[in-house]
Amino acid sequence: MALTPEQKKSNLRLGLILASVAVALFVGFMVKSAFIGV
Amino acid sequence: MSAVIDQHGHHGDHAHDHDHDHHAPHGWRRWLFATNHKDIGTMYLLFSFAMLMVGGVLALLIRAELFQPGLQIVNPQLFNQLTTMHGLIMVFGAIMPAFVGFANWMIPLQIGAADMAFARMNNLSFWLLIPAGLMLVGSFFMPGGAPAAGWTLYAPLTLQMGPSMDAGIFAMHIMGASSIMGSINIIVTILNMRAPRMTLMKMPLFCWTWLITAYLLIAVMPVLAGAITMTLTDRHFGTHFFNPAGGGDPVMYQHIFWFFGHPEVYIMILPAFGIVSAIIPAFARKKLFGYTSMVYATSSIAILSFIVWAHHMFTTGMPVTGQLFFMYATMLIAVPTGVKVFNWIATMWRGSMTFETPMLFAVGFLFVFTMGGFTGLICAMAPVDIQIQDTYYVVAHFHYVLVAGSLYALFAGYYYWSPKWTGVMYNETRGKIHFWGSLIFFNVTFFPMHFLGLAGMPRRYADYPMQFADFNMLASVGAFGFGLMQVYFFFFVVLPTMRGQGAKAPQQPWDGAEGLEWEVPSPAPFHTFETPPLLNPSATKVLG
Numbered sequence: 147m148a149l150t151p152e153q154k155k156s157n158l159r160l161g162l163i164l165a166s167v168a169v170a171l172f173v174g175f176m177v178k179s180a181f182i183g184v
Numbered sequence: 185m186s187a188v189i190d191q192h193g194h195h196g197d198h199a200h201d202h203d204h205d206h207h208a209p210h211g212w213r214r215w216l217f218a219t220n221h222k223d224i225g226t227m228y229l230l231f232s233f234a235m236l237m238v239g240g241v242l243a244l245l246i247r248a249e250l251f252q253p254g255l256q257i258v259n260p261q262l263f264n265q266l267t268t269m270h271g272l273i274m275v276f277g278a279i280m281p282a283f284v285g286f287a288n289w290m291i292p293l294q295i296g297a298a299d300m301a302f303a304r305m306n307n308l309s310f311w312l313l314i315p316a317g318l319m320l321v322g323s324f325f326m327p328g329g330a331p332a333a334g335w336t337l338y339a340p341l342t343l344q345m346g347p348s349m350d351a352g353i354f355a356m357h358i359m360g361a362s363s364i365m366g367s368i369n370i371i372v373t374i375l376n377m378r379a380p381r382m383t384l385m386k387m388p389l390f391c392w393t394w395l396i397t398a399y400l401l402i403a404v405m406p407v408l409a410g411a412i413t414m415t416l417t418d419r420h421f422g423t424h425f426f427n428p429a430g431g432g433d434p435v436m437y438q439h440i441f442w443f444f445g446h447p448e449v450y451i452m453i454l455p456a457f458g459i460v461s462a463i464i465p466a467f468a469r470k471k472l473f474g475y476t477s478m479v480y481a482t483s484s485i486a487i488l489s490f491i492v493w494a495h496h497m498f499t500t501g502m503p504v505t506g507q508l509f510f511m512y513a514t515m516l517i518a519v520p521t522g523v524k525v526f527n528w529i530a531t532m533w534r535g536s537m538t539f540e541t542p543m544l545f546a547v548g549f550l551f552v553f554t555m556g557g558f559t560g561l562i563c564a565m566a567p568v569d570i571q572i573q574d575t576y577y578v579v580a581h582f583h584y585v586l587v588a589g590s591l592y593a594l595f596a597g598y599y600y601w602s603p604k605w606t607g608v609m610y611n612e613t614r615g616k617i618h619f620w621g622s623l624i625f626f627n628v629t630f631f632p633m634h635f636l637g638l639a640g641m642p643r644r645y646a647d648y649p650m651q652f653a654d655f656n657m658l659a660s661v662g663a664f665g666f667g668l669m670q671v672y673f674f675f676f677v678v679l680p681t682m683r684g685q686g687a688k689a690p691q692q693p694w695d696g697a698e699g700l701e702w703e704v705p706s707p708a709p710f711h712t713f714e715t716p717p718l719l720n721p722s723a724t725k726v727l728g
Contacts, residue, residue, distance in 0.1 A: 161368050174410075
């Protein structure tokens with residue numbers, strides 16, 4: 147059975163939140179290393 | 185096979201009603217455009233086994249060279265390439281994708297979901313692995329050979345390598361992206377798509393361990409990606425993050441790498457805990473002892489994994505207070521791990537146990553992984569670690585954890601769930617031959633390495649003095665035996681079941697097993713739980 151639009155929306159929202167955490171960690175570690183060091 | 189009971193038709197109607205095998209795509213399109221979690225799980229498992237074989241061949245080349253002192257087969261540069269690529273391929277190509285394969289197959293079945301949350305992204309996650317794997321393996325044929333800086337890709341060695349290092353970094357980026365997408369898929373599937381009544385604290389432990397593992401992956405894979413991106417900019421874009429010649433700090437790379445690297449160890453072992461937690465209760469015919477404490481112990485291990493990274497770096501120089509912190513924090517991990525081992529033993533206590541192959545591998549895991557855990561505690565002690573750092577003691581330790589831990593659990597899981605995947609029972613005698621052969625040869629290979637390490641033999645060297653000859657010869661013989669057992673496993677256990685050769689598997693092949701995966705027929709139909717199932721109060725059976 148296909149997902150309902152509400153389920154799809156809910157899945158997408160959580161997926162994007164998790165992806166943004168990954169991107170923040172990726173960029174954050176490089177920015178921190180560039181400007182602050184260890 | 186004493187644990188096999190026939191329950192043809194029992195509870196199978198629900199899934200059978202929704203069995204639309206005739207709608208399943210056929211031919212190469214089925215696999216290239218796969219969005220079905222079972223197909224993608226199968227592809228992950230086959231890919232990881234292929235990579236296990238490639239990594240295994242590299243390991244055997246290493247052991248062939250170390251069979252006796254002197255240089256016989258490879259030169260030192262190629263030897264360094266072999267150790268590096270063996271580590272990278274086994275970690276990122278074999279163990280991690282294998283667990284994702286299990287997750288794809290089992291998580292939707294265990295929580296009563298129709299599929300993974302993002303089916304197309306699931307396809308992309310898998311197919312990204314193919315070019316990445318080819319690039320890793322293909323780097324051997326690039327000018328200068330494959331990367332040879334160790335699987336940790338330490339700077340400044342990585343800054344001095346040839347173009348294959350760029351290929352290696354690109355491959356790691358792709359595999360990392362695949363892992364992150366897979367993790368997002370797993371978290372969203374578990375949190376949003378469980379059947380009604382399947383509350384978090386009723387989920388099978390395999391789902392719990394994967395949920396926690398997926399969070400770990402999202403937290404640390406980007407950190408690795410950042411570290412290797414900075415390596416790339418150091419190599420080509422004039423930055424000096426890690427290059428001491430330009431004012432950079434190679435030790436900073438080690439800090440960043442191990443902030444990823446230590447949780448990575450748990451990424452490779454927590455799902456193994458989940459598999460073992462499914463198998464031991466099934467073959468002890470008892471409920472898992474201390475389910476709640478298992479969940480908290482898994483979470484505790486995951487949290488602690490973030491504050492222990494510098495125990496890999498005691499010899500780089502750090503304040504004594506730093507050494508003490510990382511030493512005690514590392515030892516603290518033994519507490520939740522001990523809780524788990526205690527619970528598995530308590531589950532077996534007075535259980536009505538039988539020892540089919542899945543249980544043999546699970547109990548083998550328990551013994552041998554615990555040994556690896558104990559040697560880990562020895563390595564955790566800073567004064568001891570300073571002596572045994574980069575010796576074969578460490579090589580023995582992490583192979584006890586990753587081979588006897590992760591790989592044995594994967595084998596256990598294969599034997600336990602393959603009747604559901606293939607619809608036929610594997611050959612029990614062959615399974616037992618595989619287990620005993622693997623157990624004996626594993627110990628012949630890696631146990632002597634403890635003595636080599638204590639005697640001071642360093643890792644990553646192509647040659648050694650005569651004093652280390654006997655134990656090295658023994659380890660090499662064991663390694664070839666171990667490799668042979670895995671070839672036997674593929675040709676005599678896996679291939680026959682894939683071809684449908686063997687006794688037909690009943691819906692519920694293990695009479696002590698519980699969970700929704702045993703509520704669908706064997707082999708599992710192409711589509712399962714298309715409508716959310718109505719579950720009993722303990723969320724272990726389908727009522728309608």
